[in-house]
Amino acid sequence: xxxxxxxxxxxxxxxxxxxxxxxxxxxxxxxxxxxxxxxxxxxxxxxxxxxxxxxxxxxxxxxxxxxxxxxxxxxxxxxxxxxxxxxxxxxxxxxx
Amino acid sequence: xxxxxxxxxxxxxxxxxxxxxxxxxxxxxxxxxxxxxxxxxxxxxxxxxxxxxxxxxxxxxxxxxxxxxxxxxxxxxxxxxxxxxxxxxxxxxxxxxxxxxxxxxxxxxxxxxxxxxxxxxxxxxxxxxxxxxxxxxxxxxxxxxxxxxxxxxxxxxxxxxxxxxxxxxxxxxxxxxxxxxxxxxxxxxxxxxxxxxxxxxxxxxxxxxxxxxxxxxxxxxxxxxxxxxxxxxxxxxxxxxxxxxxxxxxxxxxxxxxxxxxxxxxxxxxxxxxxxxxxxxxxxxxxxxxxxxxxxxxxxxxxxxxxxxxxxxxxxxxxxxxxxxxxxxxxxxxxxxxxxxxxxxxxxxxxxxxxxxxxxxxxxxxxxxxxxxxxxxxxxxxxxxxxxxxxxxxxxxxxxxxxxxxxxxxxxxxxxxxxxxxxxxxxxxxxxxxxxxxxxxxxxxxxxxxxxxxxxxxxxxxxxxxxxxxxxxxxxxx
Numbered sequence: 075x076x077x078x079x080x081x082x083x084x085x086x087x088x089x090x091x092x093x094x095x096x097x098x099x100x101x102x103x104x105x106x107x108x109x110x111x112x113x114x115x116x117x118x119x120x121x122x123x124x125x126x127x128x129x130x131x132x133x134x135x136x137x138x139x140x141x142x143x144x145x146x147x148x149x150x151x152x153x154x155x156x157x158x159x160x161x162x163x164x165x166x167x168x169x170x
Numbered sequence: 171x172x173x174x175x176x177x178x179x180x181x182x183x184x185x186x187x188x189x190x191x192x193x194x195x196x197x198x199x200x201x202x203x204x205x206x207x208x209x210x211x212x213x214x215x216x217x218x219x220x221x222x223x224x225x226x227x228x229x230x231x232x233x234x235x236x237x238x239x240x241x242x243x244x245x246x247x248x249x250x251x252x253x254x255x256x257x258x259x260x261x262x263x264x265x266x267x268x269x270x271x272x273x274x275x276x277x278x279x280x281x282x283x284x285x286x287x288x289x290x291x292x293x294x295x296x297x298x299x300x301x302x303x304x305x306x307x308x309x310x311x312x313x314x315x316x317x318x319x320x321x322x323x324x325x326x327x328x329x330x331x332x333x334x335x336x337x338x339x340x341x342x343x344x345x346x347x348x349x350x351x352x353x354x355x356x357x358x359x360x361x362x363x364x365x366x367x368x369x370x371x372x373x374x375x376x377x378x379x380x381x382x383x384x385x386x387x388x389x390x391x392x393x394x395x396x397x398x399x400x401x402x403x404x405x406x407x408x409x410x411x412x413x414x415x416x417x418x419x420x421x422x423x424x425x426x427x428x429x430x431x432x433x434x435x436x437x438x439x440x441x442x443x444x445x446x447x448x449x450x451x452x453x454x455x456x457x458x459x460x461x462x463x464x465x466x467x468x469x470x471x472x473x474x475x476x477x478x479x480x481x482x483x484x485x486x487x488x489x490x491x492x493x494x495x496x497x498x499x500x501x502x503x504x505x506x507x508x509x510x511x512x513x514x515x516x517x518x519x520x521x522x523x524x525x526x527x528x529x530x531x532x533x534x535x536x537x538x539x540x541x542x543x544x545x546x547x548x549x550x551x552x553x554x555x556x557x558x559x560x561x562x563x564x565x566x567x568x569x570x571x572x573x574x575x576x577x578x579x580x581x582x583x584x585x586x587x588x589x590x591x592x593x594x595x596x597x598x599x600x601x602x603x604x605x606x607x608x609x610x611x612x613x614x615x616x617x618x619x620x621x622x623x624x625x626x627x628x629x630x631x632x633x634x635x636x637x638x639x640x641x642x643x644x645x646x647x648x
Contacts, residue, residue: 076519080519081515083522084515084518084519084522085515087518087522088473088477088502088514088515088518089477089480089495089498089499089502090499090502090503090506090511090514090515091499091500091502091503092503092511093503096508096511100511100512100515103512103573104512104515104516104519106573106574107465107516107573107574107577108516108519110461110462110465110574110577111462111465111466111529111533112462113459113462114459114462114463114532114533114536115528115532117459117532117535117536119532119535119536119539122535122538122539123535123538124531124534124535124537124538125534125535125537125538125541125588126365126534127365127395128351128352128365128541128589128590128620129351129352129395129397129590131394131395134394136391144258148258149258149483152255152256152258152483152484152485153482153483153484154481154482154484154485154486154487155487161482161483163482163494163497164490164492164493164494164496164497165493165494166493166494166495167493
């Protein structure tokens with residue numbers, strides 16, 4: 075069972091703002107989904123190798139050669155708040 | 171429906187190449203059809219041709235799921251957070267289609283970030299099923315499937331992470347192919363769950379699916395997991411199924427399937443036998459745990475992939491008076507829909523300290539067992555077959571209140587995604603929905619070993635010819 079406090083903790087990790095209503099629904103919905111997922115908890119998989127990827131690949135390398143990229147102005151055209159050739163963001167520290 | 175729009179893509183390409191049909195006239199016929207979109211299938215439509223290259227797809231318009239980046243053309247992934255976003259580059263798969271002569275017809279609606287099985291999670295409104303506007307087209311490639319089935323596009327591409335090509339193809343009565351993981355480059359495909367995401371075609375028939383796959387598959391240096399299909403892909407031509415062994419997984423077949431879907435499935439098994447194929451029941455003991463493993467692995471990967479939407483470099487930024495963290499939190503709160511938030515939360519939880527081994531670690535081990543089950547089956551059999559979806563298209567709003575019920579739609583498609591193997595859904599017949607009403611399409615799923623696409627397409631073609639499915643939604647000729 076997922077409690078309200080856990081929802082808040084996970085939302086903080088995910089940098090996701092949730093309304094009070096969303097927190098309540100989320101607690102119930104996540105609990106329901108995890109109850110189903112918990113069916114695999116009881117399987118004896120001791121010693122089974124985990125699969126993170128199905129294609130067997132090792133060290134795909136390429137020469138490290140400089141190549142032209144997009145002009146800075148082009149990339150900044152998509153930015154919500156470009157400024158002086160950079161991405162401007164609010165201060166990391168809340169103002170007192 | 172105009173005579174031109176009755177042609178399959180393979181037929182149209184041949185007539186254009188022979189000079190019997192003008193590519194401009196063909197494009198205009200589809201542009202006009204797409205302009206009459208009454209299904210909310212499109213998010214953007216092209217006014218004119220742009221490609222014009224010669225090749226196997228010369229003059230063929232393709233509807234592109236809005237998950238694929240298209241240079242200068244708005245690409246939203248069905249999300250508010252990417253509203254107005256114009257990518258700087260075009261996805262490799264789309265580029266390959268255009269290089270083969272295809273024209274981009276439009277960008278299709280989808281569940282936000284490909285998370286959903288009904289298209290009700292799009293920030294731009296749900297797509298309607300062309301067979302019954304009160305029902306869902308399936309998801310997440312619902313716009314692509316509805317456009318093809320509804321006569322608004324000759325063919326389309328989509329992406330499949332846990333069934334997102336196959337399930338909407340089944341619910342709309344068309345062909346949908348999820349190739350082997352690694353067959354087609356993921357470069358420029360907006361990431362959902364990177365170890366599962368794969369691009370594929372949604373088409374009127376198996377031959378058209380082969381034609382699009384042939385154009386899109388191949389290695390791409392920009393996606394180091396793309397390896398392509400050795401020997402390429404040719405158009406299918408098999409006429410019987412003699413000597414081929416089809417396995418029906420006992421565990422999957424036992425699960426709750428609508429009576430009408432079961433009837434069509436069993437009739438299709440009989441057709442396979444009539445064509446000389448052999449049907450045997452087999453065991454895939456871990457496949458039933460597919461949903462549990464998938465709904466840990468996919469959200470875990472998504473929670474990481476979607477961390478990039480932070481309101482800094484592109485997309486939405488919420489107006490806040492507070493600090494940087496508040497800007498992140500508010501931007502993501504405003505930009506993401508309910509299902510995306512749910513999956514980010516689920517994935518973050520599964521990866522968080524104290525739960526990682528119990529959830530993510532265990533799910534990855536289940537994934538190993540599911541892949542091993544398929545390997546064991548393919549040592550004895552050529553294909554594994556199941557219904558694509560446990561039900562025909564369900565009603566709009568019917569399952570939105572219960573996320574788990576929605577997830578269980580993917581019961582038959584998720585195991586193949588976890589194993590990375592190719593699987594196709596072909597229309598096998600019509601069935602009455604539970605609770606009554608006009609009959610709706612049923613999909614038949616065939617899965618094959620990794621990179622056995624040619625064999626899969628050949629067998630699917632033989633079966634398709636024998637089934638002879640030619641029903642179309644009312645008002646859509648064919």
